Amino acid sequence: EAQVTQNPRYLITVTGKKLTVTCSQNMNHEYMSWYRQDPGLGLRQIYYSMNVEVTDKGDVPEGYKVSRKEKRNFPLILESPSPNQTSLYFCASSNRLDQPQHFGDGTRLSIL
Amino acid sequence: SQQGEEDPQALSIQEGENATMNCSYKTSINNLQWYRQNSGRGLVHLILIRSNEREKHSGRLRVTLDTSKKSSSLLITASRAADTASYFCATRNNAGNMLTFGGGTRLMVKP
Numbered sequence: 203e204a205q206v207t208q209n210p211r212y213l214i215t216v217t218g219k220k221l222t223v224t225c226s227q228n229m230n231h232e233y234m235s236w237y238r239q240d241p242g243l244g245l246r247q248i249y250y251s252m253n254v255e256v257t258d259k260g261d262v263p264e265g266y267k268v269s270r271k272e273k274r275n276f277p278l279i280l281e282s283p284s285p286n287q288t289s290l291y292f293c294a295s296s297n298r299l300d301q302p303q304h305f306g307d308g309t310r311l312s313i314l
Numbered sequence: 315s316q317q318g319e320e321d322p323q324a325l326s327i328q329e330g331e332n333a334t335m336n337c338s339y340k341t342s343i344n345n346l347q348w349y350r351q352n353s354g355r356g357l358v359h360l361i362l363i364r365s366n367e368r369e370k371h372s373g374r375l376r377v378t379l380d381t382s383k384k385s386s387s388l389l390i391t392a393s394r395a396a397d398t399a400s401y402f403c404a405t406r407n408n409a410g411n412m413l414t415f416g417g418g419t420r421l422m423v424k425p
Contacts, residue, residue: 206356235413244402245357245415252411260412292356299410300364302347305356 204229208293208306215283216314223278223309225293233296234276235260235303236268238289245292251276252299283313320403320416328424333390335419337403338383344406346379347413348388351400360388360401395425 206227215221227234235250237260247260251270265287267279276295280287290310294303321336337346345364349357363370363379363386370377376389390397400418407414 237415242417244417245404247412247414250411258411261414290354294357300344300406302359302362303357303413305349305358307356308354310354 204304206293206295206304206306208291208309210309211307212310214312214314217284218282221280221283221311223280223291223293223311225276225278225306226274227276227293227295227304228274229295229297229304230273231295231297231304232273233299234270235294236266236276236278237292237294238262238287239292239308240289248278248291280311283311285313287311288313320401320419322419323417324420324422326422326424327393329393329395331393331423333393333397333421333423335388335401335403335421337386337388337416339386339403339405339414339416340384341405342408343381344408344410346377346386347404347406348375348377348386349402349404349415351402351418353399357402390421393421393423395423397421397423 209224232253236248237245239245246262249268251257293306296303347362348360351357361372374391379386402418404415
């Protein structure tokens, strides 16, 4: 089954404790991206990747890092999480830039 | 920055009625996409309309695009309770590297 898998689905942690949210897709998609969703703000793009070893900033990249060492994986790294990064995070992928995105089920992060 | 703005923010209708949601955007686009999100879940793609298209249909969905007004509308005909969800428009820029979402419309269809 074609899917985008995020882990963990839920995480409560404390300020400053590094964390990684993994994202994996099994569709051989080139394009992958991360979004955060906050009430009233819709989804905002954090980072995107157009292929292996090619990443770029989205609208709200501050406080986040990503890597794309393999085509299928696109982890989101919070080196020193802060409470304002409490949010619902989505990973998405697509075959080409002009194609629809396939979304994961989301990761709800709470930073205390 | 938020490219798309949906209108209304919330919509409540009876089963069987039609639901219309509107989206406005600010800059030129490659395509515009509509997504649906059930509470707390990932987004599901509904329909994509390219900048050179004016209307597309998919089942009970009808999407229009007016690039001169920088606006789009999503019509759901003969709505069902299962259509209850949030609906988002998203615009792809001409470079193709960014997909920018609006704030969404929360649709409630009462049985």
